[in-house]
Amino acid sequence: MDNFKLVTLEELKKHNKPDDLWIAIEGKVYNVTKFRNEHPGGEETLDEVGGLNATVQFNEVGHSQEAKQMLKKYYVGHLVSGEESAAQTAISYNDLNKMA
Ligand code: HEM
Numbered sequence: 001m002d003n004f005k006l007v008t009l010e011e012l013k014k015h016n017k018p019d020d021l022w023i024a025i026e027g028k029v030y031n032v033t034k035f036r037n038e039h040p041g042g043e044e045t046l047d048e049v050g051g052l053n054a055t056v057q058f059n060e061v062g063h064s065q066e067a068k069q070m071l072k073k074y075y076v077g078h079l080v081s082g083e084e085s086a087a088q089t090a091i092s093y094n095d096l097n098k099m100a
Contacts, residue, residue, distance in 0.1 A: 005077030009053075012079065016051025018043070022076060024053040030074035053079070 007022075007029045015022035021033045023046065036043050041061065049057055 006080045007077045008080050012053075013051045018047055018050075021046060021050045023049050023051075024079045025055050025058045025071065027079050028071070029076045029079050030071055031076045032074055035070075035074055 007024075012022055012024055012029060014020075015031070018036060019033060021036055022029055022031050024030070032039070032046055036046050039046055
């Protein structure tokens with residue numbers, strides 16, 4: 001967890017191809033590019049949610065504890081919600097205003 005990273009929705013969305021596939025589950029972003037062809041639920045299932053928040057889909061399946069443990073291996077960083085991104089933008093604008 002040393003390389004803690006914040007991932008915006010905008011960045012997540014870019015990783016939506018089979019050879020560059022990220023998904024978000026419960027606020028955490030995972031790079032499943034290498035896991036894709038090992039997924040017991042199929043490659044296409046992951047492709048469909050590439051670049052998206054797949055929390056609902058992941059939980060609907062009722063994945064096992066084992067599956068949940070596997071997630072750690074693919075962790076990239078935390079997903080920053082739209083509100084937080086907006087807040088960060090607002091902060092930078094405030095800083096700019098202070099400087100002006
Ligand atoms: C990194 C993310 C994921 C991991 C590590 C993972 C892992 C697994 C594992 C180990 C299984 C075997 C059953 C079990 O142990 O629960 C499984 C089954 C399955 N997964 Fe995933 N999964 C991931 C994401 C997803 C997502 C996002 C979806 C849906 C969009 C999905 C859909 C399914 C389905 C439908 C099965 C059932 C396959 C069957 O029983 O024939 N998985 N997954």
